[in-house]
Amino acid sequence: MNSHPADQTSSPDSVRALVIGSAGYVGGELLRLLFAHPRIARVTAHSRSAAHKPIASVHRHLAPLGPQTFIGGDREELARRAQEHDVVFIALDHGESSAIMDALWAAQPRLIVDLSADYRVADPELYAAYYGPHPSPALLSSFVYGLADVVGTGLRGVRAIAAPGCFATAAQLALYPLRTLLAGVTPSLFAVTGSSGAGAKPRDTTHHPARAHNLFAYSVLKHRHEAEILQGWRAFTGRPDAHARLLAHSGPMVRGIYLTLHACLPQPLPAGAVHAALHAAYADRPLVQITDEPPELTHAILTSQALLFGAQSRDGREVHVTIAIDNLLKGAAGQAVQSMNLAIGWPEACGLAALGAYPC
Numbered sequence: 001m002n003s004h005p006a007d008q009t010s011s012p013d014s015v016r017a018l019v020i021g022s023a024g025y026v027g028g029e030l031l032r033l034l035f036a037h038p039r040i041a042r043v044t045a046h047s048r049s050a051a052h053k054p055i056a057s058v059h060r061h062l063a064p065l066g067p068q069t070f071i072g073g074d075r076e077e078l079a080r081r082a083q084e085h086d087v088v089f090i091a092l093d094h095g096e097s098s099a100i101m102d103a104l105w106a107a108q109p110r111l112i113v114d115l116s117a118d119y120r121v122a123d124p125e126l127y128a129a130y131y132g133p134h135p136s137p138a139l140l141s142s143f144v145y146g147l148a149d150v151v152g153t154g155l156r157g158v159r160a161i162a163a164p165g166c167f168a169t170a171a172q173l174a175l176y177p178l179r180t181l182l183a184g185v186t187p188s189l190f191a192v193t194g195s196s197g198a199g200a201k202p203r204d205t206t207h208h209p210a211r212a213h214n215l216f217a218y219s220v221l222k223h224r225h226e227a228e229i230l231q232g233w234r235a236f237t238g239r240p241d242a243h244a245r246l247l248a249h250s251g252p253m254v255r256g257i258y259l260t261l262h263a264c265l266p267q268p269l270p271a272g273a274v275h276a277a278l279h280a281a282y283a284d285r286p287l288v289q290i291t292d293e294p295p296e297l298t299h300a301i302l303t304s305q306a307l308l309f310g311a312q313s314r315d316g317r318e319v320h321v322t323i324a325i326d327n328l329l330k331g332a333a334g335q336a337v338q339s340m341n342l343a344i345g346w347p348e349a350c351g352l353a354a355l356g357a358y359p360c
């Protein structure tokens with residue numbers, strides 16, 4: 001990693017934030033959170049598709065924020081803007097972040113948080129197995145994987161964070177507490193995502209008639225988020241050959257990911273082992289709740305919380321963990337802001353305390 005002039009250990013009262021790719025769904029959620037964040041002094045929204053238009057013309061729900069417009073500009077302009085801001089969030093499509101990262105890196109903002117997949121997988125071979133050759137591997141090792149509820153204060157002072165994918169967040173938050181109990185076992189991760197996981201640009205599979213009352217598997221046995229999940233599971237267990245399988249499904253809701261981990265064990269677990277493991281893993285995490293009943297998806301929607309429930313069979317040979325998250329918040333913008341808070345040294349739930357809404 002290059003040297004950095006800013007003092008990364010001091011904790012400023014406030015920072016200025018630049019959001020790149022802010023016309024998309026994740027960009028819109030970042031703007032909503034950052035404009036309301038008590039320690040963000042200035043928010044600048046960059047967009048190619050909506051340059052110079054009012055933010056409220058794209059994100060109509062943000063109209064109460066006032067007349068602020070998106071800025072536009074090319075790589076060089078973005079680099080100049082990055083110099084004027086402390087934190088740069090990038091909510092561009094896969095492959096687009098890496099196309100501008102050299103210029104942003106050279107601008108040396110205090111912190112870059114990339115929400116695309118470009119810097120999530122540290123091993124270029126594992127990355128290539130799911131995405132093809134990496135377009136810009138030189139900066140891969142400069143990014144820290146921002147699974148905020150696991151890395152926690154380990155993010156303090158880092159310069160660049162790769163925010164995890166939405167499925168990958170749910171999967172790894174379910175896997176992490178079980179790293180000892182499931183060593184040597186291949187868990188199945190059955191997951192259903194809402195249509196906003198596919199972004200704002202319409203696609204055949206997100207068209208309302210195809211999606212509204214439907215449920216289907218996709219990316220069967222090859223979902224790209226498995227690369228991150230394997231990276232995490234191997235690190236958690238310390239086993240380079242550890243495996244886990246993501247079973248991805250598209251569901252009829254707009255927001256949310258509901259994921260159930262299931263595994264069969266060769267040896268029985270002691271009674272209460274799963275419950276105890278969940279509580280131990282997340283004992284002091286303000287944005288993870290361990291529930292006594294399987295969570296309902298709607299209880300996680302519009303929050304940056306992960307709701308986790310664990311159980312084991314009577315004979316101790318089966319493990320079941322269910323997790324519910326909002327894909328656009330805990331699975332994207334909320335976790336990115338949580339990571340920023342941790343990197344800067346603020347309370348990690350700062351600006352993320354909003355309660356959910358029910359029914360929704």
Ligand SMILES: NC(=O)c1ccc[n+]([C@@H]2O[C@H](COP(=O)([O-])OP(=O)(O)OC[C@H]3O[C@@H](n4cnc5c(N)ncnc54)[C@H](OP(=O)(O)O)[C@@H]3O)[C@@H](O)[C@H]2O)c1
Pocket residue numbers: 020021022023024025026027046047048049050091092093094115116117164165166196197198199200201327328331332
């Ligand atoms: N959706 C999720 O649940 C989720 C969760 C975790 C991570 N992510 C990741 O976050 C990144 C952004 O995802 P997203 O869901 O926000 O994707 P998206 O809504 O499709 O937006 C992606 C980009 O497309 C541009 N855009 C948006 N609407 C447009 C339109 N109508 N016409 C032309 N361009 C438009 C925006 O850039 P400009 O503003 O520059 O035009 C935006 O950055 C992706 O890398 C994704 O993998 C998404």
